[in-house]
Amino acid sequence: MSFVRNQIKQLARLCFYGLGSLKRPSKIPVLMYHSIDDTGSVISISTRVFKKHLQYLKDHGFETVSLDEYFNTPASQTANKVLITFDDGYQSLFSQALPILKEFSYKATVFLVTDYVGKNAEWIIRDQQIILDKLVAQLAFSKEEMEAEVRKLKELSKSKLLSWDEIREMEKHGFEFQSHSHTHPFVSVISVDEIKFELEQSKSILEENLNKKVSAFAYPYTDCNHPQVTELLAKIDYQGAFIGDQFPRGNHIGSNYQIIRLPLWEESTLFDLAFSLSPGYHWYKVCVQKIKSKLGKNQPSTGY
Numbered sequence: 658m659s660f661v662r663n664q665i666k667q668l669a670r671l672c673f674y675g676l677g678s679l680k681r682p683s684k685i686p687v688l689m690y691h692s693i694d695d696t697g698s699v700i701s702i703s704t705r706v707f708k709k710h711l712q713y714l715k716d717h718g719f720e721t722v723s724l725d726e727y728f729n730t731p732a733s734q735t736a737n738k739v740l741i742t743f744d745d746g747y748q749s750l751f752s753q754a755l756p757i758l759k760e761f762s763y764k765a766t767v768f769l770v771t772d773y774v775g776k777n778a779e780w781i782i783r784d785q786q787i788i789l790d791k792l793v794a795q796l797a798f799s800k801e802e803m804e805a806e807v808r809k810l811k812e813l814s815k816s817k818l819l820s821w822d823e824i825r826e827m828e829k830h831g832f833e834f835q836s837h838s839h840t841h842p843f844v845s846v847i848s849v850d851e852i853k854f855e856l857e858q859s860k861s862i863l864e865e866n867l868n869k870k871v872s873a874f875a876y877p878y879t880d881c882n883h884p885q886v887t888e889l890l891a892k893i894d895y896q897g898a899f900i901g902d903q904f905p906r907g908n909h910i911g912s913n914y915q916i917i918r919l920p921l922w923e924e925s926t927l928f929d930l931a932f933s934l935s936p937g938y939h940w941y942k943v944c945v946q947k948i949k950s951k952l953g954k955n956q957p958s959t960g961y
C-alpha cells in the first residue's frame with residue numbers, strides 16, 4: 658500500500674474511532690487470536706504483546722464474557738465487555754495463554770479442529786497452495802515476502818495442538834471449547850455433504866469428550882463462502898458462527914452466523930485493539946465496503 662493511501666486509511670480509522678467513542682457498542686466486540694509464539698507468522702503473537710493487549714483491556718475496565726453471555730447480553734449492557742477467541746487450539750494456549758489469562762482473571766473461547774486434537778497443525782501443509790493463492794497473496798506484495806510468510810506458516814504447522822487432558826484442565830480455568838470443524842477445510846471448495854459432516858462430526862466429538870453442549874462454530878480460514886453453510890449451521894443446532902474482519906455478505910449483516918472478529922497478531926498496535934473495541938470499527942467497515950463495491954472491488958473474503 659502506498660504511503661499516501663496508508664495515511665488516508667489511518668486518518669479515516671482515527672475519525673471513525675473518535676465518532677465511535679461517543680456511542681455504546683450495540684454488540685460485544687470479539688477478538689480473534691491464534692497462537693502465542695515468536696515465529697512472527699500472521700497468526701502468531703508473542704507473550705509480551707499479548708500481555709500488553711490484556712493490560713490495555715484491564716486498564717480500560719473491560720470484562721471478558723463467556724459465549725453464553727455473548728449471545729444473551731442485552732444491547733443496553735454491552736459496554737466494556739469483550740469476547741476473546743482463539744482458533745485452532747495450539748498447545749501454546751495451555752503453556753502461555755492460560756497463565757496470562759489467569760493473571761488477569763480473564764476467560765476465553767477456543768475453537769478446536771477435532772480430528773487434530775493432540776496432533777500438529779498439518780492442514781497448513783495440506784492446504785499450502787490454496788493458502789498461498791487465497792490468503793498470503795492478499796498480504797504480501799513481493800515474491801520474497803510471500804515466500805517468507807509461507808516459511809513462517811510451515812514452521813507453525815509443526816506446532817503441537819492441545820490434547821484432551823490439557824483441554825479439560827483449561828476448562829477448569831475459564832476456557833470454553835467450540836467447533837472449528839473436524840479437518841479445517843475451506844468451506845467454499847467442499848460439497849454440502851462434506852460441510853454437514855464437518856459440522857456434525859466436530860460437534861459430536863466435542864460434546865462427547867467435554868460433556869457439554871457445543872453451540873458455536875468458527876469458519877476455518879474464516880471462509881464462509883458457501884450458499885448453504887448458514888442453513889446447515891442452523892439445522893445442526895449451532896447458535897452462532899464467527900468470521901474474521903471481512904464484511905458479512907448481503908442479508909448476513911448483523912446475523913449470528915457471520916459474526917465479525919478482529920484478527921490480532923504481533924504487529925497489531927494498541928490503537929488497532931482500541932479501534933476494534935469501538936462501534937466506529939463497524940461503521941468504518943460499512944464505509945469501506947460501500948466504497949469498494951462502488952469501485953467494483955470486493956474485499957478479501959477469507960483470513961486464517
Ligand SMILES: [Zn+2]
Pocket residue numbers: 744745837841877878961
Ligand atoms: Zn483455523
